Each structure stands twice: as C-alpha cells, then as structure tokens.
Amino acid sequence: MLRLCGFPVSNYYNKVKFVLIEHGIPFDETLVNVPIKDPACFADTPLGKVPYLLTERGALSESQAIVEYLAASHPDKRIFPADPFDAAKAREIMTVLELYVEWNARELFPEAFFGGKVSDGTKAHVEKRMPRALDGFKRLARFSPYVLGDTFCIADIAAFVHFPITALATKAIYGRDFIADAGIDWKSYVKRIEEERPAAKRVSEERKAFIAGLAKQG
Known part of the structure; x- marks a missing residue:
C-alpha cells in the first residue's frame, strides 16, 4: 500500500x-x-x-x-481532465498558483508562522511581486463555480490547500489579505469545496485536529 x-x-x-x-x-x-x-x-x-x-x-x-x-x-x-487541452490548462494554472503565488508568500512563512524574522527587503520584494502573480492567476481562473469552469478538478484541490495559507501569511505580515484584495472571494470558495467534497472536509478536519494536538503539547 x-x-x-x-x-x-x-x-x-x-x-x-x-x-x-x-x-x-x-x-x-x-x-x-x-x-x-x-x-x-x-x-x-x-x-x-x-x-x-x-x-x-x-x-x-x-x-x-x-x-x-x-x-x-x-x-x-481521471485525476486530470480527460481532454488533453483541459488537462494542460489544469497543470498551467496549478503552476502559476504554486510557483508565483504560493511560493512568493512562502518567503514570509518564517515570520508569519514560526516566530522567525523576515528582512524588510524580502517583505518589500514579496509585496511588489504578489499583485502581479495574482493578476496572472485571475486571468486563467474562471470560478464558475470551480477554478476552471463548471467541473471540479485537480486545480481546485490546489486552490483549496494553497489559498488559506497564502492569505494568512500576507495578513500576518502586511495586515492585508492579498488574495481577497485581488478580488478573489477565497473564503466562500474554500467553504463551498469543504461542504461539497468529503475529501476536503476530512483534510480540513484532520489538519485542525493536528494543530489542536500541538497546542495541547505546548
């Protein structure tokens, strides 16, 4: 197994x-x-x-x-869409989300989540790059109601796991949710996916349970 x-x-x-x-x-x-x-x-x-x-x-x-x-x-x-072009579009938007959006925000993680420090230069650099990255993502995304249209696919799984941590990181460092500021109602989107997909609910519940367990350990 x-x-x-x-x-x-x-x-x-x-x-x-x-x-x-x-x-x-x-x-x-x-x-x-x-x-x-x-x-x-x-x-x-x-x-x-x-x-x-x-x-x-x-x-x-x-x-x-x-x-x-x-x-x-x-x-x-059928983890990816059956149509070759649709499958390529899913890979394309996942690459943009992970390589340009999430990876930019990841530079903030040491200070946002782990008690470390991030230099002012890094913060300024991320702040400059993130809007451009999110604009690129929005040009590809449809949210009608799913990321690439009317069918749930692998791109939605990526968005479900990456949106919250990216938004939380920017909020922690800049006091602003960059994803929401870009006009993406990610909270409603993530909530809908969690309500519709048992897999999403399980992933979310087990993540929360793990965090709660860490908190109890001190």
Missing part, C-alpha cells in the same frame, strides 16, 4: 492527501516533521522536504511529481 509521509499542516502534503482521498486510492500515513533529522529519510526525500510517498518501487518526493505518478498509475481515476 502507498504510504504518504509528512504532516497535515503542510499545504503540499494536504494536496496529495486530498487527491488520494478524493479518488479512492488506498494509502497509509506516517508522521514526518520538518526539519528532517533522520539521515535515513534523505534516501526518500533528497532535499528533506515533505510530502514524500513510499511506493512498492521506491520513494517519490515533490507533490506535483507524486500527483503525476498517481494519475499515470491510476488512469481510471
């Missing part, structure tokens, strides 16, 4: 987890926190990142590589 390694606060971990649950692919979970300290783990995740997936043929790291593997090894699940 597939084994997903990581922790349920990671948006990229939850991206893969959502895909597995949504498409009924059996898997187990192993809690692996970062920074990874066990040298043996680096054989499975060369950069010490989560998530990574243990398969019968070996390990895979990087969430998109894992999703592509799942799609190729379970063609009957």
